[in-house]
Amino acid sequence: MTDAKSNTGDETTNAVKLETIGLTRRFGELVANEKIDLGIREGELRAIIGPNGAGKTTLFNMIAGTLSPSEGNVRYEGADIIHLPPEDRAQRGLARSYQSNQLFFDVTVLENVRLAAQAAELGSFAFSLFSRAESFQLERAEEIIELVGLEDVRTTHAKNLSHGDQRKLGIAVALATNPETLLLDEPTSGMGSAETDQTAALIERIHKQLDLTVLLIEHDMSVVLSISDRISVLHRGSLLATGTPQEIRENQDVQEAYLGGLREEEIR
Numbered sequence: 001m002t003d004a005k006s007n008t009g010d011e012t013t014n015a016v017k018l019e020t021i022g023l024t025r026r027f028g029e030l031v032a033n034e035k036i037d038l039g040i041r042e043g044e045l046r047a048i049i050g051p052n053g054a055g056k057t058t059l060f061n062m063i064a065g066t067l068s069p070s071e072g073n074v075r076y077e078g079a080d081i082i083h084l085p086p087e088d089r090a091q092r093g094l095a096r097s098y099q100s101n102q103l104f105f106d107v108t109v110l111e112n113v114r115l116a117a118q119a120a121e122l123g124s125f126a127f128s129l130f131s132r133a134e135s136f137q138l139e140r141a142e143e144i145i146e147l148v149g150l151e152d153v154r155t156t157h158a159k160n161l162s163h164g165d166q167r168k169l170g171i172a173v174a175l176a177t178n179p180e181t182l183l184l185d186e187p188t189s190g191m192g193s194a195e196t197d198q199t200a201a202l203i204e205r206i207h208k209q210l211d212l213t214v215l216l217i218e219h220d221m222s223v224v225l226s227i228s229d230r231i232s233v234l235h236r237g238s239l240l241a242t243g244t245p246q247e248i249r250e251n252q253d254v255q256e257a258y259l260g261g262l263r264e265e266e267i268r
Contacts, residue, residue, distance in 0.1 A: 003039055003232065003242040016078075017042040017213045018063070018094070018181055023072035025058050032058040033237050035072070040181075045207050045214040047224045050234035056217045059234070060185055063215070064096045065089045076181070090120070095179035097170040097187065105159035109150050109169055112158055114141040116176035141176060147209070148172045148202060164195035168202065175206065182206075184216035188223055196220055200227055225249065233257075 016039045023036040033055040040046045048056050061067035063074055065086040074082050081089055086096075104112050117137035145154050148168045153161060158169060167187060174182060187203060188196040200223045207214045207227075218224050224231060225245045232242040235257045241248060248254055 003037060003239070014041040014043055016040065017044070017076070018215065019075040020059075020063065021073045021075065023059065023062055023074065024070050025055075025062060025067065026070045031237050033062070033069075033234075036234075036239050038232060038239070038242075040213060040215055042213055043211060045203075045227060045229045046216070047228040047231045048215065048217045048234060049219070049221070049224055049231060050240075053236075054234040055237040056234055057185065058237075060096070060183060060215075060217060064094070064183055090177050090179070093178075093180035094183070095174040095177045095181070096183040096185065097167075097174040098185055103158045103166065103169060103173065106157060108155050108157055109145060109161070109172075110138075110141055110154045112169060113144050113172050113176045114138055116173040117141050117144075117178075120177040137176075144172050144175050147175070147206065149198075164191050164199065167191070167199065171202070171206070175210070179212065181213040181215070184214065184218075186217055186219060188218065188220050196223060199223075203227060 018038075018040040020036050020038045023033055023038075024031070025033045036055075036059060038046075048059065050056050058067065062069045065081070065084060065088075069082070072082075073080055076089070076092055076094055081092065081094075084092075104115065107115075114137050117140045121137060142154075145151055148171055150165060150168055150172060153165060158166065161169060167189075171182075171184070171187065174184075184203065188199050191199060203214065203216070204227050206212060225248075228245055230242060230244055231248045233240040233248065233251075233254050240257055241251050241254050243251065
């Protein structure tokens with residue numbers, strides 16, 4: 001049984017959108033993830049937290065399809081997707097942004113987003129995309145750029161953007177594939193306080209405005225506790241707890257294993 005039916009007080013009747021069943025990954029003798037059962041409901045914003053080495057990124061890689069599990073399964077909208085490559089999962093509506101931006105740094109913001117939209121339409125990300133007419137998917141790219149707040153730098157090359165704007169562009173590129181479920185890997189990593197707050201607000205906005213299911217790894221507890229519907233805590237590769245922000249804040253096992261006591265400034 002996955003955590004979609006855990007005792008969180010959540011009375012939602014939404015169907016499970018994304019599910020992991022007994023998901024396990026071993027690297028030799030090291031068990032990075034062990035029998036992870038998650039059930040993310042349609043329209044939910046779920047955060048995955050845990051200390052360094054807890055297995056968060058390994059879990060994300062298995063869900064996205066860039067890493068094969070040793071055991072277990074991933075189901076999306078009720079269908080097994082464990083054997084599908086990342087591009088086929090994207091075609092089904094599962095998109096991912098990366099902790100290290102995967103961008104075309106020598107082209108503009110607009111061109112990065114347009115290429116992603118065009119690739120989604122054609123079903124692959126081939127270099128032949130660069131030879132296509134610039135008007136292809138241009139309107140959609142402009143809409144996404146405005147949505148994430150990059151309209152003022154739309155003609156700037158990606159390499160010349162600030163770190164925060166590069167992270168926004170990474171989200172925009174993921175959105176350009178027209179996803180129903182968005183995986184965000186450390187979206188505020190390396191940001192200062194102001195940029196972190198802006199990015200958290202952006203995630204909330206796109207979650208609600210686009211009616212997306214969102215699964216994110218995030219280290220900043222103020223972000224996690226303020227925007228998440230539910231939080232899952234990994235500890236030493238295993239799922240320690242899942243609950244609402246309030247339940248996780250009060251969970252003694254979580255306090256002892258990871259948080260060490262949430263300070264007031266962390267839950268502002």
